[in-house]
Amino acid sequence: MKISKKSLGKQHSLISVELIEKDYSEKVNDILVNYSKTANMPGFRKGHIPLGLVKKQYGKAVIVDEVNKIIQEELRKYLVAEKLDILGSPIPVSNDDIDWNSGELNFDFEVGLTPVFDVNLKFKKPITSYTITADDKMIKDQIANIQNQYGKLISKKEISKSDEITALFVNEKEEINNKFTFKLDKIKSKTTAKSITGLKVGDKITIKTNNLFENQADLVSALKIPTEKAENLKIELELSIEEINFREPADLDIELFDKLFGKGVVKTATELKKKIAEDAEKQFVQQSDQKLLNDVTEYLIDNTKFVLPSDFLHKWMQTAGEKELTLEEAKAEYEKSEKSMRYQLIEGKIITENNLQVNMDDIKSYTKEMIINQMLQYGQTNPGDKELEDIVTRVLSNQDEVKRISEQLTSQKILSFFKENVNLKARKLSYEKFVKEVYGA
Secondary structure, X not given: OEEEEEEEEOOEEEEEEEEEHHHOHHHHHHHHHHHHHHOOOOOOOOXXXXXXXXXXXXXXXXXXXXXXHHHHHHHHHHHHHOOOOEEEEEEEOOOOOOOOOOOEEEEEEEEEEOOOOOOOOOOXXXXXXXXXXXXXXXXXXXXHHHHHXXXXXXXXXXXXXXXXXXXXXXXXXXXXXXXXXXXXXXXXXXXXXHHHOOOEOOOEEEEEOOOOEOOHHHHHHHHOXXXXXXXXXXXXXXXXXXXXXXXXXXXXXHHHHHHHHOOOOOXXXXXXXXXXXXXXXXXXXXXXXXXXXXXXXXXXXXXXXXXXXXXXXXXXXXXXXXXXXXXXXXXXXXXXXXXXXXXXXXXXXXXXXXXXXXXXXXXXXXXXXXXXXHHHHOOOOOOOHHHHHHHHHHHHOOHHHHHHHHHHHHHHHHHHHXXXXXXXXXXXXXXXXXXXXXXXX
């Protein structure tokens, strides 16, 4: 057997495998001899089929099968021995003229080679690392929402600005007949809001759907219709007032604090503000971390230069998925996924060079901690070791879950590595300013 490699372009090579009969004949002969002893063939007793007849009937199929096995194994060994890191998998070069009885077989495979490159983490321009804070307005709004949510409902006879209105929305032609509760400040049309103000229980009014609610999701819920139908809906509705309630805000007292956080955790309004700020800022960390990860990723993709074997990857993507693609479809798919491929290579290099790999012990520890936290939420404060191990084993028996946890842990390790090694510029601001600065909203 002989294996050789020649270049087809940057990071694109052709591997040729040449076999002669002695590379596979012994194994093929052993299989055919075994067939002659075990196969069932009309006109012959089992174990007495002439070997020549077996070779004639099964010879080619056995040769094809064994040659394919040998090629796959030898290709694997060759790639390891030559330290060739490939992209995707080898693509067999089509050959319809193989003479399986010639005693000399030649096969070619195209391979895409992983580019050699360096990752420079000494960024010329620092990446902004955001710390998002809960400002006074956010805390005040949150407290108002809590007081409203736990407040006392007081029935009213006539609608005024701050009331909760429960009404029946009806349009017989569109088969709309749904009850929904809303407040006047959710109404987008000032004319409609004004016409509803002052109505009493039992009153009916005709309103229009266009510009009815500030939020399109409220229209979907109010009419119980699909989102796509709500987008351009312009019809009239009969609105029947069924309930009018004013929600009296709950007092900021120990009873409310205990209900929210458990007995004795928060004792005063000042402690409540502090607790709300702490909880909110914990939630904001995830957003600021994701922003940092996205920004570093984009910088690395834009500033880490290397050549990908696009011609090879176009061919490989044609057959890599469940559905075979045309060359044009594969090129389009490559355009969409090129950035992702580049970052996977960059990330892989960072992980390998800095020992950031996730192992099974990491996955088990993470899963165990996750389960303990979940059990705490349901009041199980002291689970036994065996119970925990059994649950961990059950969770990790699902390979999709193992993959998800592994990816999550890898992302955490990468993020921590970036925080320690990338040139960062700290910036502290409120959530409202963060959204405006980052998303322009």
